[in-house]
Amino acid sequence: MRTRHTSAAFAFALLLLAAPADAESGSLRIESTWPSAAQIARVLMLRDHNTRVVIAGTALLGLACGTIGTFLLLRRRALMGDAISHATLPGIAAAFLVMTAAGGSGKYLPGLLLGALVSGGLGVAGVLLIRNLTRIREDAALGIVLSVFFGLGVALLGVIQKMERGSAAGLESFIYGKTASMLQSDALLIGACALVITLVCALLFKELTLLCFDQEFCAAQGRRVLLLDAVMMTLVIAVTVIGLQAVGLILIIAMLIIPPAAARFWTDRLAASVTLAAAFGALSGIVGAGLSALAPRLPAGAIIVLVATGLFVVSLVFGPARGVLSRLRDHLRLARTVARQNLLRTMYEAYERAPAGPHAGVSREELLARRSWSPPRLRAALRRAQRESLLWRNSQGAFELTVEGLIQARRTVRNHRLWELYLIHHADIAPSHVDRDADQLEHVLGARMVAELESLMAAAAPAAAVPPSPHDLPDPRR
Amino acid sequence: MPLAALNWNPALDNWIVVAGVLCAVACALPGTFLMLRRMSMMGDAISHAVLPGLAIAFLFAESRNSVAMFAGAAVVGVLTALLTQWVHRLGKVEESASMGVVFTALFALGLLLIVRAADHVDLDPGCVLYGAIELVPLDTVHLAGTDVPRAVVTLAAIVLLNVLFILAFYKELKISSFDPALATTLGIHAGLMHYLLMIIVAVTTVAAFESVGSILVIAMLIVPAATAHLLTDRLSITLLLAAAIAAAAAVLGHLGAIALPPLLGFEDTSTSGMMAVMVGALFALALLAAPRHGVVSRLLVRLGLTLRITEEDMLGVLYRLEESGRTGESQRIISLMRQARGAGPVLARAALADLRRRGEIGGRRESVALTERGRTRARGLVRSHRLWEAYLERHWNVAPQRVHTSAERLEHVRDESIQRRLAERTDHAEVDPHGSAIPQRHPPDPRQQRQ
Numbered sequence: 001m002r003t004r005h006t007s008a009a010f011a012f013a014l015l016l017l018a019a020p021a022d023a024e025s026g027s028l029r030i031e032s033t034w035p036s037a038a039q040i041a042r043v044l045m046l047r048d049h050n051t052r053v054v055i056a057g058t059a060l061l062g063l064a065c066g067t068i069g070t071f072l073l074l075r076r077r078a079l080m081g082d083a084i085s086h087a088t089l090p091g092i093a094a095a096f097l098v099m100t101a102a103g104g105s106g107k108y109l110p111g112l113l114l115g116a117l118v119s120g121g122l123g124v125a126g127v128l129l130i131r132n133l134t135r136i137r138e139d140a141a142l143g144i145v146l147s148v149f150f151g152l153g154v155a156l157l158g159v160i161q162k163m164e165r166g167s168a169a170g171l172e173s174f175i176y177g178k179t180a181s182m183l184q185s186d187a188l189l190i191g192a193c194a195l196v197i198t199l200v201c202a203l204l205f206k207e208l209t210l211l212c213f214d215q216e217f218c219a220a221q222g223r224r225v226l227l228l229d230a231v232m233m234t235l236v237i238a239v240t241v242i243g244l245q246a247v248g249l250i251l252i253i254a255m256l257i258i259p260p261a262a263a264r265f266w267t268d269r270l271a272a273s274v275t276l277a278a279a280f281g282a283l284s285g286i287v288g289a290g291l292s293a294l295a296p297r298l299p300a301g302a303i304i305v306l307v308a309t310g311l312f313v314v315s316l317v318f319g320p321a322r323g324v325l326s327r328l329r330d331h332l333r334l335a336r337t338v339a340r341q342n343l344l345r346t347m348y349e350a351y352e353r354a355p356a357g358p359h360a361g362v363s364r365e366e367l368l369a370r371r372s373w374s375p376p377r378l379r380a381a382l383r384r385a386q387r388e389s390l391l392w393r394n395s396q397g398a399f400e401l402t403v404e405g406l407i408q409a410r411r412t413v414r415n416h417r418l419w420e421l422y423l424i425h426h427a428d429i430a431p432s433h434v435d436r437d438a439d440q441l442e443h444v445l446g447a448r449m450v451a452e453l454e455s456l457m458a459a460a461a462p463a464a465a466v467p468p469s470p471h472d473l474p475d476p477r478r
Numbered sequence: 479m480p481l482a483a484l485n486w487n488p489a490l491d492n493w494i495v496v497a498g499v500l501c502a503v504a505c506a507l508p509g510t511f512l513m514l515r516r517m518s519m520m521g522d523a524i525s526h527a528v529l530p531g532l533a534i535a536f537l538f539a540e541s542r543n544s545v546a547m548f549a550g551a552a553v554v555g556v557l558t559a560l561l562t563q564w565v566h567r568l569g570k571v572e573e574s575a576s577m578g579v580v581f582t583a584l585f586a587l588g589l590l591l592i593v594r595a596a597d598h599v600d601l602d603p604g605c606v607l608y609g610a611i612e613l614v615p616l617d618t619v620h621l622a623g624t625d626v627p628r629a630v631v632t633l634a635a636i637v638l639l640n641v642l643f644i645l646a647f648y649k650e651l652k653i654s655s656f657d658p659a660l661a662t663t664l665g666i667h668a669g670l671m672h673y674l675l676m677i678i679v680a681v682t683t684v685a686a687f688e689s690v691g692s693i694l695v696i697a698m699l700i701v702p703a704a705t706a707h708l709l710t711d712r713l714s715i716t717l718l719l720a721a722a723i724a725a726a727a728a729v730l731g732h733l734g735a736i737a738l739p740p741l742l743g744f745e746d747t748s749t750s751g752m753m754a755v756m757v758g759a760l761f762a763l764a765l766l767a768a769p770r771h772g773v774v775s776r777l778l779v780r781l782g783l784t785l786r787i788t789e790e791d792m793l794g795v796l797y798r799l800e801e802s803g804r805t806g807e808s809q810r811i812i813s814l815m816r817q818a819r820g821a822g823p824v825l826a827r828a829a830l831a832d833l834r835r836r837g838e839i840g841g842r843r844e845s846v847a848l849t850e851r852g853r854t855r856a857r858g859l860v861r862s863h864r865l866w867e868a869y870l871e872r873h874w875n876v877a878p879q880r881v882h883t884s885a886e887r888l889e890h891v892r893d894e895s896i897q898r899r900l901a902e903r904t905d906h907a908e909v910d911p912h913g914s915a916i917p918q919r920h921p922p923d924p925r926q927q928r929q
Contacts, residue, residue: 078575079519133773134765139574140518140704144761147522147697151754154693158748159739176589250526254582261575298593305586312579316569324568 039294051293054179057187058289058304061246062281064194064239065255066263067201070270070277072236073260074212079142080127080233081256085240085249086146087123089153091115092174092244096160106160107171113241116174120237123149177248179300180292186245193242197235201274208232209270247301254305255281262312265319284308338443339381344390344409345416346370347401361398416442418453426456486736493615493627495732498753500633501686502724505698507640508678510720513703514655514713515672519574520559521699523581524676525683525692527558529588532684537591548681555680556673558584611690611749629689636685643678644717647671652713690750697754698724705761708768727757787890788829790859793838794889796848797856801914857917863889864910864917865900871911872904878911 046052072078095115100106123145130141157171201208210218211228219225236256243252263276288304295303320326350362350370368378382399385391390405401409419438423429445453512521531554532547539546558580565576618625644651650671654661658668679699686695706719731753736746766774830846833839838852848856866885870876876884897919901907909915 073572073575076572076574078572078578082519082522082578130765133776134708135771136704136707137516137518139516140513140700140707143518143522143696143700144704144758147693147700147754148758148761150693151697151751151758154691154751155735155747155755156751158735158746158751159744162745162747250585251582253578254586257575257578257582261569261571261579264571265569299589302586302589305582306590309579309583309586312583316565322570 044290048293050180051290053184053187054182054293054300055286055289057182057190058179058246058285058300059282060187060190060194060285061239061243062255062259062283062285062304062308063278064190064197064281065243065252066259066277066279066281067194067274068197068232068235068239069256069281070260070263070274071201071208071212071232072256073264074270075232078257078261079139079253080124081236081240081253083123083127083142083146083149084120084237085244085252086153087126087149088116088120088237088241088244089150089174089249090156091117091119091122091153092171093153093156093160094119096171097156100163112174116241116244117237119149120241121234124233124237173248174244175249176299177244177246177251177301179246179289179304180296182246190242190246193238197239198278200231200235204228204231205271247304248299251301251305254308255284258305258308258312259284262308262315262319265315265321265323267321280308280311284311334443336384339377340385340388340390341408341412341443342371342373342439343367343378343381343385344401344405345412347391347399347405348409348413351401361394361396361400363398367399412442415445415450415453418450419445422453422456490615491732491736493630494611494749495729497611497614497627497629497633497689498728498732498749499725500630500637501690501694502698502702502728502753502757503721504633504636504640504682505686505695506702506720506724507637507644507717508675508682509699510703510706510713510717511651511655511675512679512699513707515675518700518704519577520562520676521679521683522696523562523577524555524558524680525687525695525699527581527584527588528554528680528683528687530554530584530591531557531588531680532687533588533591533594537594547684551680551684552677554584555683556676558680559673559676611694614689632685633689636682640678640682643674647674651675690753694750694754697757698727701754701757701761702727705757705764708761708764708771723760724757727760728753730760731756784825785829785832788825789833789838790855790890792826792829792833793848793852793856794859794863796839796846797853797860800848800853858892858919859889861917861919862892862897862900864914865897865904865907867910867912868904868907868916869900872907881911 042048042051046055069081072080092112092115095112096106098115099108099111104111126145126149127138127141130136130144131138136144160171207218207223207228210221210223211225211232215225218228240252240256243255246252247255259280260273260277262280263273266276267273284304284307288307289300291307292298292300292303315323317324318326346367347362350366354362364378364382367382368375371378373381382391385405386393389402390408391399392402394400416438419441420431420435423438424431509518509521512518528551531550531552535546535550538550561580561584562573562577565571565579566573569576571579614627614629617628619628619631620626621631650661650666653664654666654668654671661668661671682699683692683695686692686698702720702724703716705723706716709719710716732749734756735749735752738752739745739747764772766772769775830839833852836851837849838855839846840849840852863885866888867881870881870884870888871878907916
């Protein structure tokens, strides 16, 4: 029962992305806890003021997190968000204590956020200090800071809970988030933060890029690495602190990591990556908040993160730049090229060995014996070469090269032998060993490299510039 | 210190401390291997990510069934490690980022499932995060004639399991942690060890969850191991120290939780939070004061080196002045000596005082002069400086007017064999590129000079 709800929620998320507003109510079973068509329509049309505020707030938060998260990811500090968000808790609790002791209300939001900002900053400083001053490595430094700071926060919360004045109720919302009860002022705060982050990232785009890709070069260009780093980490801490209330302490980490990681599958260009990450973040905010408006009992932060995860999985599989499918396709294409070239070369060498005059082609058994390949692989390569009309099968069932096949085979054999000669002359590899090395390299030779090899070999062994052709080549069409 | 003054209730507090110590030791042991494998954050990831495993186990078993819980946790623990690897390999995502993606996603899923499951089972995410170690003594089982808290029995079993695991696979864990490639060539399945460790971490996490909460689990997985790592280089000692530090932090944590807040006028506070704070304090102590890897001792070593170099520079200046027959202008000498290395007044004064203490310079405050002992050391230094100059000019084609700067740094490398080889490489040169004589290592005997 329960799992069906979750999967139904996923299906619904996809529908919400794809289908027009009136399409889905009929396709889903309506249960007592399940939203009615009217409710869905209300959410989709953004009729409730509250829904509008929540969706706008989470979208802006996603946007801000995606933007700055991209730089964080590139700087290999993805888990720094983890340490920062845990490190904010003692700041919040301490601010509460101080403000209560001063006689004010302990829940004055700017004060709490200031406390979070300070202790988040201390957390970052702690990680960097531990890492730079001792033999403790970064992973352990992160873990130390996050667990000890969080423990301190929990201890302080424990003190607060037993205090007589001022109840601690509400502080817990920083840990789990309270998306659904976001106020307009919260959304405005997030919006302001998002605006600042976008502006700073746009203004410092070149500097931040340098910082992330090549810190030493950045310093050599006369830029203040420490200052830039501080600006970047301040933005991360700010967005974490602001986002705590919206999605909670643990899930804000996800918002910093997942959209940027998803965007990287689609492009290798940084500007596009930042934009996409911001878009993914905003989209998960909108869809997640919309879904949770329909199911108010479920934690909204978790739904937002799961929507982002869905986007990540889709990107991981289908992303054109480094997605699994596109890499698989490249891999298969290369494997096919290698198989074709190996087949053509084997054919050509069989021709060379054959007695002069018209001959009866090369049988499959001979091809099989000439190279260590399995019968199914050879069969597949033969089938494909026939389809590409590089080979044809004569009346005796043997294989012969077509004109096109012969041209390609000559080129392949030539490349192979050029490499062999190059390796013998310039890399001091024994003639008996070059075949294997050349076998691996010949498939990746570009036109420029062949030209370079030719000029090199023309000087070293001019006779070898054209691969020897010891016999008259038969006309395969006859 | 009278425990009664702390409102120490033996029936309750003793068991709380026992549970805390057992949990801390259980975590510190596998945590040491996580740290060595640079996988500390995996402890964090797993302890967040087991949430859906727990929730699914609840949904299946419809109750808080321990066996189902352990199974669910072990499965999700390994799944976290596997998924992290897959996302890292398949997607070419940096490993820490892929960990971040996996554990936050699983945590979110767990939160959803738990809220759905909450209708049936009493389990809230707050309890998972901070635990309720204060309630440990209330839930007891009858064992060997007394009532023992259930959590203590579970945790003791986990400690035993972890100790046995480490004893059984000590060599394999050690080699595969330090050098996975070597482990593979020795016939140890490094991947298997990795996943076994992940299972152990997941099971430990779940056992500790109920009683102390996930945050203390993370603290005890990571911090005691890191603290021990600062104190020793030997693996076996690291393990023992980590366990001892974890146990000490647990005891101190409970004492702190009931003793510290009252000092400030508050009631007592969360024990598990305080345990994390205490282990953090122990780490900070080690960070500062560890004998070899601590910040203070490294600072001292560096200060000592700075002092030695400043002293040597000062001796060099005095020797050169003596060579050119200008002695006695002590104010000038002191200011020259300060300039020698741009040493500030404090450092210069410290170096002078130390030289005087060693009896290498003598004379009163106004007239500084080398003693015989100081002269010997200074001679060695100037010899080193000029040999380096000659060597640099001859073999590295450094222009004569530029060799001084490099020699100024290299002169402090005064290893006996290096000096000998420098002399050989320069054919026992007698003058440096500037034309100054290179002093001999053993000066001619004054008596022979007289003859």
